[in-house]
Amino acid sequence: MQDVADILDRQLLDDWQRDFPIVSKPFAELAKTLGTSEAEVLERLTALRNEGRITRVGATCAPNTLSxxxxxxxxxxxxxxxxxxxxxxxxxxxxxxxxxxxxxxxxxxxxxxxxxxxxxxxxxxxxxxxxxxxxxxxxxxxxxxxxxxxxxxxxxxxxPAKRTADPSAIVEGDKALMNILSIGMPLASEPYAVIANQLRRKEEDVMGRIKTLSNAGILSRLGVIVRHRTLGWxxxxxxxxxxxxxxxxxxxxxxxxxxxxxxxxxxxxxxxxxxxxxxxxxxxxxxxxxxxxxxxxxxxxxxxxxxxxxxxxxxxxxxxxxxxxxxxxxxx
The missing domain is CATH 3.30.70.3460 (Alpha-Beta Plaits)
Known part of the structure; x- marks a missing residue:
């Protein structure tokens, strides 16, 4: 396994591969748990992405639901x-x-x-x-x-798979939202607001749909997606x-x-x-x-x-x- 010597990098990689905060300033929330600043978190995640250690901060989708x-x-x-x-x-x-x-x-x-x-x-x-x-x-x-x-x-x-995804929860606009999350959310202070602006929607609507899709098992994971081969597997x-x-x-x-x-x-x-x-x-x-x-x-x-x-x-x-x-x- 590639050594991740820096403790903050290791915590970002370890603790946030799932259950990423669905709040207006999620990276500030991460910063609180790590005892650092929001700017530091964003800088480190950007560096990890540029180094190829992570592919993105974003979502995975249950197969054969939205696509x-x-x-x-x-x-x-x-x-x-x-x-x-x-x-x-x-x-x-x-x-x-x-x-x-x-x-x-x-x-x-x-x-x-x-x-x-x-x-x-x-x-x-x-x-x-x-x-x-x-x-x-x-x-x-x-x-x-x-x-x-x-x-x-x-x-x-x-x-292990614990539930069956419920496609009945899907509404118009969910594909566009999940497409952005699957490719990777913006590494910005208020990423959900940026996404909402891209989709011409309200931030609270975007966050609400993410929570609904997660509860329905359509969005299977939201967090840091690592590049496992680069990290040693x-x-x-x-x-x-x-x-x-x-x-x-x-x-x-x-x-x-x-x-x-x-x-x-x-x-x-x-x-x-x-x-x-x-x-x-x-x-x-x-x-x-x-x-x-x-x-x-x-x-x-x-x-x-x-x-x-x-x-x-x-x-x-x-x-x-x-x-x-x-x-x-x-x-x-």
Whole structure:
């Protein structure tokens, strides 16, 4: 893990990855808890962002609520990996993309305003690369909210899925608001007022909608979003398990509860190509640490002797907040 020697930087990274204050001057609120000034907090967060230690201060959105998304993969031939990765990353709707150790070696998350937009994005990538694109749609999450603590002994902090998001809470204008929060809120003394001005709304209305979306599980986390690879979690493995549909729920709950498993969810298999339904992520500081967690997973009651593949990430091509299509909602 990269050493974060400065105590104030470490506290900002540790204590504010979630539950960020929804008050007029949130950074002043952080300053109170840290015993420093608002200006110091803003200066340090700006520096952490510029250094690449955090991606933003902002929000994550529950999947397939305000927008649509999917995990996808292509098998790029040797010699074309960087070319194909560049084509994938030309799409604004791609917010994460990685090279992994597998025949299907380029993996990315595709987002769009709705399912048709995601399908069109995948079709464009297939046409431009000449490669088949696997579409691995989310079926159910077991653990999809992750944090990284500098003072936790090097262990990521995961938050099991506790509730189902309530899309009935969404009203007109929420997409435009969440788009700004997903990209990153302004590092200014009164960020919600700045956002309200951008949207031609009132500050209290913006803060009220953020609280409502959070309570409804649409906004899944508001806070400092760290760049985990830069901070030392570089040995990251996606493990996929080949289980029949009727065994996924029990195995997923066991897997999500295992220390060291940082993400866990069920995805739709692709017949005759990719039979795996259950996915988990292990974020670790070394390959040995990741494999140690995997060894513990392999002996869980519902995963013993289950066929699985381990796909270590070798390169990160993109990591940013999801862009939500707001063309119909942003004021002209």
């Amino acid at each position: 649509a998304s999917t995990l996808a993969a292509v098998a790029a031939p040797e010699g074309r990996v960087e070319e194909v990765a560049a084509i994938i990353n030309q799409e604004p709707g791609v917010n994460h993309s990685y090279e992994r150790e597998n025949h299907w070696n380029l993996w990315f998350v595709a987002t769009g305003s709705d399912r048709d937009a995601v399908d069109n994005l995948l079709d464009r990538i297939a046409q431009r690369t000449g490669l088949r694109v696997m579409d691995l749609r989310l079926r159910q999450p077991f653990n999809i909210d992750l944090g990284f603590k500098m003072t936790s002994g090097g262990a990521p902090i995961c938050h 570089k040995s990251n493995a996606m493990v996929v398990w080949n289980l029949p549909q009727d065994r996924v729920a029990a195995a997923g709950k066991q897997l999500a509860a295992l220390p060291g498993i940082t993400l866990c969810y069920e995805r739709r298999p692709v017949p005759d190509v990719w039979p795996y339904r259950l996915y988990c992520m292990i974020h670790a500081q070394s390959r040995e640490d990741a494999l140690e967690v995997l060894t513990k997973a392999e002996v869980l009651p519902d995963l013993q002797n289950v066929d699985h593949e381990v796909l270590f990430s070798t390169r990160c091509f993109r990591q940013k907040g999801a862009v939500i299509d707001t063309a119909k909602e942003v004021p002209a």
